[in-house]
Amino acid sequence: MKERWLVFVVVVTSLAVGVLSLNTVLGSAPVHAQGNGWSDPVWLSTNTPSSWFPDVAADSQGRVHVVWDSAYPPKGPDDSGVGTTMYAVRRDGEWSEPNDIATHLPSGVSRPALAVDGMDRLHMVLRGGGVRYTQAPAADAWSAQAWWPSHRVSGLNTTYTPDLVVDGKGMVHVVWEEWVPVELSPEEIFLQRRSPYLADVFYRRSPDGGRHWDPPVNLSNTPNVGSGRVHIALDGGGGIHVGWDEGWDRTSLEGEPEAVAYVHSLDGGTTWSEPLIFTETTDTYAQMTVETNGTDGVLLVWRTLTSNRLLYAWSADRGVTFSDPRPIPGIFARPWISPFDAYDMATDGSGNIHLVAVGASAVPTPTTPLALYHLAWNGERWSYPEIVAWYPGPENPEWPRIAVEGGRRLHVVWFTRPEGVSSEGVQVWYSERDLGLEITPAPTWTPTATPPSPPSPTPPPGLHAITPTPMPETFAPSPVESLYTEMDDLQRLGIALLPVVGLLVAVGVVLLRRR
Structure with a gap:
């Protein structure tokens, strides 16, 4: 017994x-929210131990292209490991095995950004011995040999995260952050324990699809303040719109987030507006992203650090004037624990702007489960936040990126980071959703004369004037708390x-x- x-x-x-x-x-x-149209998350980074900071693009043939950072483990006590760029493609609903496409690039490459042009060529910029540019036919991009030898588009100083777009004329537009000398004396640098270099935001364009490049342009010009987390977008008239953060320098880690900034060029990058600075005396702004609706609408989204709100500002005149900042209903930003997250937006064939962001449905605490959310802006109001993937455990989603295929299908990638971990065990994921819209052809840009911008009033030092525009506000409680998942039971x-x-x-x- x-x-x-x-x-x-x-x-x-x-x-x-x-x-x-x-x-x-x-x-x-990850727990997928059933019933909202998003596919179950797919693990992409299956053959490397550490993978993060992905980007995604979709071509006219329905292929989905994803690139990301990966690291191979050290081979010994004197080896720090090797950073590389991995690539995977989905054809006819099936994902390829991830492949290392950085064999011809400098060692230690990171932070790739991807864009596709109207001829189905992939354009990529990444960090590695400066910001480097390369391209490949979309049909052959899985092979490292298909990519051009890389060309350095930045200066010789330390650089960080780049971004790029390709317009309807085949012009490539690149932005990045790069160190410049601070405007302080050696004594001030020593006594104030300052970094001798801080990052500014730079822009450069290629008029012939990446073969030749015009001189770079400094867009931020704040040498004593760090600038970073830069995003770039195009409007339907060939205008370029750029947003970034001000205050914190990623490379030196000097400073604190302070404000977000925006500039535009309505003539394809020849001339630029003065930076428009959004700031608040009772809170701090960061994580700026920018997108257009394909015509005259420009949407800016960022977050607050104290109240954990996502804010937006809308322009109906190509960024000449903006509404006052307002909170996005039904979603809160994640606690400001990691400074490396970002938001992203893309526009569908009907002109709706889709936002992906990590956050919560209520004011979060450091232990609040986080989710990757999707929302849409139609020019007047926001849709309900819907969950792409929910993480109730120790892992958190981060760095989402979104692309639109054929004007109707959304493709989203992100990485997961275990709580309290810097880079070990991070992995890249993917999900998609069909919007049910009619497939629209890729837009063709027809050159038109751009009228000169009206003169702007002289703003106070460091602050460009904001002209408020009345904005409708429609809000109903978010239903995300009641979403059923297959894990609940x-x-x-x-x-x-x-x-x-x-x-x-x-x-x-x-x-x-x-x-």
Whole structure:
């Protein structure tokens, strides 16, 4: 009889451990919100131990292209490991094996950004010995040999995250952040313990599809303040729109986030507006992103650090004037624990602007489960936030990127980072959603004369004038709290069984001792 009770205790204890393990596994896996049209997340970075900072593009043949940073582990105590750029493509619904396409690039490349042109060529910029540019036919991009030898488009100083777009004329437009000398004396640098260099935002264009390049242009011109997290977008008239953060320097880690900035060029990059600075005395702004609706509308989105709100400003005149900043309803930004996250936007064939952002449906705490959300802006109001992937466990989504295929299908990539981890175990994921819209052909840009911009009033130092535009505000409570997922019943079952299992174990131990 004693042996039977021992078997009983072992079985019940194993059951308890299994239930706990089930909840642990479920808690760390991404939970897809069923019923909102998003596909289950697909793990892309299957053959490298550490992968992050992806980007995505879709071509006219329905192929989906994804690039990301990966790192191979050190081979010894004196080896720091190798950073490279991985690429995967989805053709006819099937994903390729990820491939290293950086074999011809400098070692330690990182932070790739991807764009596709009207001829189905992929254009990529990335960081590695400066900001470097390369391209390949979309049909052959899986092979490293298909990519051009890279060309450095930045200066010789330290650089960080680049971004790019290709317009309807085949002109390539690139932005990046690069160190410039601070305007301080050596004594001031020493006494104030300042970095001798801080990043500014630069722009450069190629008028012939990446073969030749015009001289670079400094867009921010704030040498004593760090600039970074730069984004670029195109409008339907060939205008270029750029947004970035001011205050914190990514490379030196000097400073703190302060404000977000925006500039535009309505003549294809020849002349630029003065920076428009959005700032607030009672809060701090960061994580600026910019997108257009394909015509005259320009949308800016960023976050606050204290109140954890996502804010937006809208322009109906190609960025000449903007509305006052307003909170996006139904979503809150993640706690400001990691400074490396970002938002991204893309426009569908009907002119709706789609935003992807990591956050929560209520004011978050450091332990609040985070989700990757999708929202859409139609020029007047926001859609309900919907969950692309939810992470109730120790992993958090980060750095989402979005692309639109054929005007109707959304493709989103992101990476997951275990809580408290810098880079170990990070992985890249993908999800898609069909919007059910009519497929629209790729827009063709017809050159037209651009009228000169009206003169702007002289703003106070460091602040460009903002002209408020009345903005409708429609808000209803977000339904995301009530979204059902396939994990809910399993987690409830596990939680419900724990007391029963515990009681059975206790009874078994007592009976065993009596015998």
